[in-house]
Amino acid sequence: MPVYKPGELVENQIINHLHNGDEMIIESYTLPHKEEDDICEVLRVCIDELEKEPIYDYLLYIVKELLTNAKKANSKRIYFSEKKLDISNPVDYQKGMRDFSRTIFEHADHYLQQHKEWGLTIRTSMQMVEDYFVIKIINNTQIMEGELKVAQEKLRRSKIFNSFEEASSLIFDSREGAGLGFIIIILMLKKIGLTREEFDIRSEQNKTVTEISIPLSLITEEQSQTINDLLSREIKDIPQFPENVILLQEKLQDPEVDLKEVSTLISRDPSLTAGILKLSNSAEFMLPKRVTSIIEAIKYIGIKGLRNLIYTYASQKILESRYNMEEMKKIWAHSYKVGFYAFYLAKKNLTSEDREDAFIGGLLHDLGKILIFAINPDIVKAINTICHTHGIPVRVIEEVTSGYNHSLIGAKLAEKWNFPEKLVTAIQYHHRPLSCDDKYKEYVFCIYMANILAQDELTSVEKYEMTENTILYYFSITSQEEYDSLQNELTSSYVEQKHHK
Ligand SMILES: [Fe+2]
Numbered sequence: 001m002p003v004y005k006p007g008e009l010v011e012n013q014i015i016n017h018l019h020n021g022d023e024m025i026i027e028s029y030t031l032p033h034k035e036e037d038d039i040c041e042v043l044r045v046c047i048d049e050l051e052k053e054p055i056y057d058y059l060l061y062i063v064k065e066l067l068t069n070a071k072k073a074n075s076k077r078i079y080f081s082e083k084k085l086d087i088s089n090p091v092d093y094q095k096g097m098r099d100f101s102r103t104i105f106e107h108a109d110h111y112l113q114q115h116k117e118w119g120l121t122i123r124t125s126m127q128m129v130e131d132y133f134v135i136k137i138i139n140n141t142q143i144m145e146g147e148l149k150v151a152q153e154k155l156r157r158s159k160i161f162n163s164f165e166e167a168s169s170l171i172f173d174s175r176e177g178a179g180l181g182f183i184i185i186i187l188m189l190k191k192i193g194l195t196r197e198e199f200d201i202r203s204e205q206n207k208t209v210t211e212i213s214i215p216l217s218l219i220t221e222e223q224s225q226t227i228n229d230l231l232s233r234e235i236k237d238i239p240q241f242p243e244n245v246i247l248l249q250e251k252l253q254d255p256e257v258d259l260k261e262v263s264t265l266i267s268r269d270p271s272l273t274a275g276i277l278k279l280s281n282s283a284e285f286m287l288p289k290r291v292t293s294i295i296e297a298i299k300y301i302g303i304k305g306l307r308n309l310i311y312t313y314a315s316q317k318i319l320e321s322r323y324n325m326e327e328m329k330k331i332w333a334h335s336y337k338v339g340f341y342a343f344y345l346a347k348k349n350l351t352s353e354d355r356e357d358a359f360i361g362g363l364l365h366d367l368g369k370i371l372i373f374a375i376n377p378d379i380v381k382a383i384n385t386i387c388h389t390h391g392i393p394v395r396v397i398e399e400v401t402s403g404y405n406h407s408l409i410g411a412k413l414a415e416k417w418n419f420p421e422k423l424v425t426a427i428q429y430h431h432r433p434l435s436c437d438d439k440y441k442e443y444v445f446c447i448y449m450a451n452i453l454a455q456d457e458l459t460s461v462e463k464y465e466m467t468e469n470t471i472l473y474y475f476s477i478t479s480q481e482e483y484d485s486l487q488n489e490l491t492s493s494y495v496e497q498k499h500h501k
């Protein structure tokens with residue numbers, strides 16, 4: 001059975017192996033970011049080939065979490081030996097574990113270097129076995145009996161959790177940070193329709209094996225039911241755009257439209273007029289100067305620009321009159337920044353037509369968040385806390401915690417309001433840009449990237465880590481330094497632009 005290095009297997013080989021039922025083993029010592037991505041790429045090819053795309057995000061998270069655990073387990077053995085502590089002795093174990101995480105974090109390079117010298121490896125195996133796709137993560141240090149017991153106990157306990165609220169209250173109470181990753185894995189498996197029987201941790205001779213078997217017959221919840229009932233009802237209840245706005249939208253679809261007529265139509269509605277002028281001027285980085293009349297605004301932003309601003313104006317107006325919440329201001333402030341960043345990125349990378357669309361895509365990308373927040377503020381707060389403290393991507397946690405997915409919900413609302421397809425796509429895929437239709441890919445990349453870069457609560461290392469590799473390549477970023485320099489460029493032009501007002 002051949003053992004591959006990360007990045008060695010190409011797509012054709014993967015597909016062949018998959019259909020032949022061969023085991024694909026990929027071996028790494030230190031598992032740097034790049035190699036982890038290479039392994040995840042093999043997973044992606046398999047999942048695509050098996051047409052299980054809807055569960056890819058979950059599996060990706062699970063595999064990454066398990067790989068990190070395996071890496072830690074290998075470091076643990078080195079750490080205990082260097083500290084001259086006996087890992088199998090409970091007193092020594094407790095003593096050692098007190099400083100373990102901090103030490104390996106602070107001396108990461110040293111421990112990773114040692115992995116190779118000790119011959120400690122992490123193997124990822126993927127294989128079709130009859131009607132199951134089996135993923136195994138194997139590290140060649142044996143799990144301690146005590147640890148295995150704890151892990152199995154957690155597995156057993158997690159069986160009783162039905163919701164994330166239950167699980168997390170228990171976990172947070174016991175301050176068992178490490179257990180959280182585990183609970184999330186279990187909840188994710190549940191979410192994609194697997195039971196814990198299909199998830200197994202075991203100790204084999206000098207090895208620890210974690211195994212997940214995914215039946216091909218699996219129909220995921222996401223495939224059958226995508227959106228929570230409560231939110232569907234809410235979307236139904238949200239009013240359509242007012243008639244004059246709908247009329248304007250129709251008229252503005254015609255590139256030959258009579259601009260005088262349009263501006264008269266707009267001026268009949270003073271609040272619409274004021275709203276459009278305010279928005280035009282808040283996006284003045286797209287204009288050579290401040291505008292004071294609708295005619296002047298159209299002159300600079302064009303018909304399409306005007307249409308975009310009307311979408312923004314009407315959405316904001318409806319949501320603001322319906323929900324009165326502090327949080328909305330934060331979401332709009334974030335969205336405005338994302339709009340600016342997306343515009344900036346589009347200006348550098350895309351045709352001019354895409355720039356305005358990038359701005360509006362950024363402005364409206366988190367529409368769904370407002371709805372979710374209005375309906376269940378507690379869950380949003382809980383989601384945010386967990387994402388920040390555990391560095392888990394928002395989309396992943398949202399979907400397991402309660403089935404709310406703000407991208408999807410935002411897209412539903414955008415469809416209801418007849419937003420152009422491109423804008424709906426931006427909203428729907430701003431957290432999973434690789435899955436969107438090819439024709440909008442580059443445009444969505446800008447919004448995805450802008451959204452990550454605009455997250456001030458994350459460190460730049462965290463942001464770099466969470467950005468999809470494909471997209472880093474797209475923006476020609478190959479190192480943390482290049483990432484930071486793009487971030488600085490955006491931050492300073494944003495500040496400068498705000499200053500101008
Ligand atoms: Fe978002």
Ligand SMILES: [Fe+2]
Nearest residue numbers: 334365366451
């Ligand atoms: Fe966002």
